[in-house]
Amino acid sequence: MSRPIFRRLSVCAALLFCTSGLAQAQDHGDYDPADIEYGLSVYRSQCVTCHGDSGDGIAGVNLRSGQFRRAVSDRDLRALIANGIPDTGMLAFDLDSAEMTGIIAFLRNPNFELDAVTLGDEARGRTIFEGKGDCLSCHRVGQEGPRGSVDLTSIGTTRAPSALRRSLLDPTGTMRPIDRPVEIVTAAGERFNGRRLNEDTYTVQIIDDQGRLRSFDKDRLQQFTVHTESPMPSYGDELEEQELADVLAYLVSLKR
Amino acid sequence: MRRMSTGRSFTAVWLLAAALGLVLAAGVAAQVPFARLQGAPAEPHNWLTYSGTYFSQRYSELDQVTPDNVGDLELQWVYQTPVHGPWQSTPLVVDGVMYLTQRPNDIVALDARTGRVFWVYSYPTPSDHRACCGSNNRGVAVLGDRLFMGTLDAHVVAVDAATGAQLWDVEVADKDLAYSLTLAPLAVKDMVVLGTAGGDRGIRGFILALDAATGEEVWRFHTIPGPGERGHETWEPCPPNPETYCDPEAWMHGGAAAWLTGSYDPELDLLFWGIGNPGPDFYREQRPGDNLYSNSVVALDADTGEIRWHFQFTPNDPYDYDAVQIPVLADIERGGQLFKVVLWANRNGFYYVLDRATGRFLDGVPFVSVNWAEGLDDSGRPIETPQPPGAPTYPGIQGGTNWYSPAYSPRTELFYIPAWEDYGTVFAGEPQEYEPGRSFIGGIPTMFAPVPGAPVVPGLTRGPINTWTAAAGHGAVLAVDALTGEQRWKFEMTDVISSGILTTASDLLFTGARSGYFQAHDARTGDLLWKASLGGQIVNGPIAYEVDGRQYVAVIAGNALSTFALRD
Numbered sequence: 150m151s152r153p154i155f156r157r158l159s160v161c162a163a164l165l166f167c168t169s170g171l172a173q174a175q176d177h178g179d180y181d182p183a184d185i186e187y188g189l190s191v192y193r194s195q196c197v198t199c200h201g202d203s204g205d206g207i208a209g210v211n212l213r214s215g216q217f218r219r220a221v222s223d224r225d226l227r228a229l230i231a232n233g234i235p236d237t238g239m240l241a242f243d244l245d246s247a248e249m250t251g252i253i254a255f256l257r258n259p260n261f262e263l264d265a266v267t268l269g270d271e272a273r274g275r276t277i278f279e280g281k282g283d284c285l286s287c288h289r290v291g292q293e294g295p296r297g298s299v300d301l302t303s304i305g306t307t308r309a310p311s312a313l314r315r316s317l318l319d320p321t322g323t324m325r326p327i328d329r330p331v332e333i334v335t336a337a338g339e340r341f342n343g344r345r346l347n348e349d350t351y352t353v354q355i356i357d358d359q360g361r362l363r364s365f366d367k368d369r370l371q372q373f374t375v376h377t378e379s380p381m382p383s384y385g386d387e388l389e390e391q392e393l394a395d396v397l398a399y400l401v402s403l404k405r
Numbered sequence: 406m407r408r409m410s411t412g413r414s415f416t417a418v419w420l421l422a423a424a425l426g427l428v429l430a431a432g433v434a435a436q437v438p439f440a441r442l443q444g445a446p447a448e449p450h451n452w453l454t455y456s457g458t459y460f461s462q463r464y465s466e467l468d469q470v471t472p473d474n475v476g477d478l479e480l481q482w483v484y485q486t487p488v489h490g491p492w493q494s495t496p497l498v499v500d501g502v503m504y505l506t507q508r509p510n511d512i513v514a515l516d517a518r519t520g521r522v523f524w525v526y527s528y529p530t531p532s533d534h535r536a537c538c539g540s541n542n543r544g545v546a547v548l549g550d551r552l553f554m555g556t557l558d559a560h561v562v563a564v565d566a567a568t569g570a571q572l573w574d575v576e577v578a579d580k581d582l583a584y585s586l587t588l589a590p591l592a593v594k595d596m597v598v599l600g601t602a603g604g605d606r607g608i609r610g611f612i613l614a615l616d617a618a619t620g621e622e623v624w625r626f627h628t629i630p631g632p633g634e635r636g637h638e639t640w641e642p643c644p645p646n647p648e649t650y651c652d653p654e655a656w657m658h659g660g661a662a663a664w665l666t667g668s669y670d671p672e673l674d675l676l677f678w679g680i681g682n683p684g685p686d687f688y689r690e691q692r693p694g695d696n697l698y699s700n701s702v703v704a705l706d707a708d709t710g711e712i713r714w715h716f717q718f719t720p721n722d723p724y725d726y727d728a729v730q731i732p733v734l735a736d737i738e739r740g741g742q743l744f745k746v747v748l749w750a751n752r753n754g755f756y757y758v759l760d761r762a763t764g765r766f767l768d769g770v771p772f773v774s775v776n777w778a779e780g781l782d783d784s785g786r787p788i789e790t791p792q793p794p795g796a797p798t799y800p801g802i803q804g805g806t807n808w809y810s811p812a813y814s815p816r817t818e819l820f821y822i823p824a825w826e827d828y829g830t831v832f833a834g835e836p837q838e839y840e841p842g843r844s845f846i847g848g849i850p851t852m853f854a855p856v857p858g859a860p861v862v863p864g865l866t867r868g869p870i871n872t873w874t875a876a877a878g879h880g881a882v883l884a885v886d887a888l889t890g891e892q893r894w895k896f897e898m899t900d901v902i903s904s905g906i907l908t909t910a911s912d913l914l915f916t917g918a919r920s921g922y923f924q925a926h927d928a929r930t931g932d933l934l935w936k937a938s939l940g941g942q943i944v945n946g947p948i949a950y951e952v953d954g955r956q957y958v959a960v961i962a963g964n965a966l967s968t969f970a971l972r973d
Contacts, residue, residue, distance in 0.1 A: 222835075224849060312858050325859040326876035347870045349920040350898040351936065 180254040181311030183267040187401060188255025191248045199238060204259055213259045223253050250309035267394055274399030277392050297343050297358035299328050303405035313400045317393060320379035330380060331355055333365060334372035435549035437499060439594050443671050450951035452498040455544050455589035456810060459669040460734040463812040465949040468911040469956035470971060475913060475925045475935045478969040482520030485965045491866050491944045492961045495544045498950040509540040510556045512564055518952045524569035534558040535842050536585035537605050544589030546597055548617050553597040555586025561599060561615055575620035577613060583842045584608055589666050593707050596623055600663025604681040607658035607845035612678055614710060624710030628661040628680045628698050641694035650836035655692035658839045660684030661699040665808050668732040673762060675713055676705045677732035677747060685847025686725040688834035695720035700728045704764060714764030718751045723834055724777060725802050726753040733813050734761060737888055748887055750811055750822040752804030755781060756890040770890035772883055773805035773826050797829030797853035803864055810905030810946040813887060816912060817928050820887040823902045828862060828878025829853035862901055867919050867942055875899045882916055884931060894931035905946020915958055917943030923960050939967055
């Protein structure tokens, strides 16, 4: 049975992530369910003390209404949350990019109903990440894993849950151009595979699959190929829906 | 518009100058009288106006550095500014002395041979100015023995070129309404001509001429015509019951800034000036009509400021396609016919050729990918093809090119464009009520990313790391036939370009990139001949000059001005 988030807050107030009985959105505009659900957790940790489980803890302020006296656009909301409101109890909040995306999505969809799990269990997710998913064979988290692919140590800070979920399902379609694997063969025939760190018209700087920093003059290379296919499989085929949600929860938790 | 009679001036000015004990701009002892500015092409050892000469071709007759020896260029000296931020200034060089502005409103006089500083003038810029888009200043004008500079709080100052002593300071507009002066002035006759910035903050733009001797205003041309003036009808009245927000006073705060230096044709006695976008930038519905003279080039009588003709590139613009580019003037003889033209690579992605005397449209073709218009009609007016909501518009908000100076070489008859290719923006206008002095742009455009969430090209500045790559848009130097716009060669860059271009009589082309490379090409083929990585973004135009028989090429990258010459 689906229920609005605010009503559900009182039921699972003690949990960081409420993962059961969630309902899929009927109408959530441009906001992704994963971001809205993550925004709920941000709300729980940052906002609930003052605004309350029901969003109406401050006299004259009802966050369930979706209307804000001092903010019209998402940009306004971001500024308001980042700067606070002088001479009121509304403090300035130093949220990272992912948290800000989440809380905005949540505030825009306070009565949003979920019916599918998007953010699962972080601990289970880590087990899958390191085991069945074999993610550490390419990615690095903290001191574990190779350096050649995107370092995920703080990926939960910079990418919203929706973006991480898309990356798990469609690695090639979501691969940022700078992250595309490069293959380089020097004039002397030496071959290097790696990832670009920087590039200009004449030179390219990479970290190779051995974790070495290398810089090349492009006009002296025998080959400089930027692959547009990601070597990462789509985990939509590899993992069950619940496992995906668990891995996503783990990725979201990766904050340095 | 305040007008004075053509014969106004000289008696009164002489008397005033004598009374003040000042050296008159046009006086016999003056170092750089108007005649020298007119004859600037004949003294290529100097760089006497922002764009080199009144025709603004950024072409130098110097030919000591050639395609054969350009590889022997080496660093001679560096001047480092203590103030950080994109440094968009073009220096002047007058008889061995370089005059350079640095943020916010300093003038520095240097020995152009060694880089050693003679003096620094610091205007006390108030911290509460509302100049949009950075505390830029793009340079000074010289006339007589004086230098002239616009300030971020909309003042104009005159400074003694020998000492740096301030001679006068006049306020020309209200800084609290976001007026500011960021351009290098243009000195013409006994006047100094400037235009205002602030087009994204609800100003009503103007170009004005001040008496160089006194700072007194000679004329002022409002870039948005007032009631009763020709062109005012292009700010159409709102319909009785508009379906969306319509601003009945749109013309009063409709932008149309003039934040870049114009050009001058002494024979026609006309000033040519590019005019910026209408405001709010992205929501055209609240300002119905063509919104003259936004996004136009205007030709003004130099003595009176009266408009002689105009040509509008982008009517009722919702894309911020400023026509704030340098008007490049050229006389081109082809097929037995002499074409006296204005050449214009516009931010909207089209290259235009206009008759200089009449403003008549002669030719216009796209120079980058364009999808906001399918072409131009016989009068040069765009045939618009607005993109559906959420779809990218090409060129993007920074344009196919922008304020960075193009160049024209009379030797190659090619026009050289610093261009952004394959770069789009998703526009989404929103109604916005005007608030004095505040940002007035009407919506938030989104740079088009090749992959959702991927880094996009930074609008104004970049750090040392390129994370967006060419996939989000890339730079190029384009060489097009000046009269037809037909592309002759292209040099593609991985990064984007915000640098001006310089060509020389030895058919060298100098330019730079945001990545910090300063580079020389063969102006006829585009072949790369030399490059130096200067470690900071180049957001200004290189110049050439000569001291003691030695040619120098100077460019600003990051926080340093670097000067090169051939190895001794």
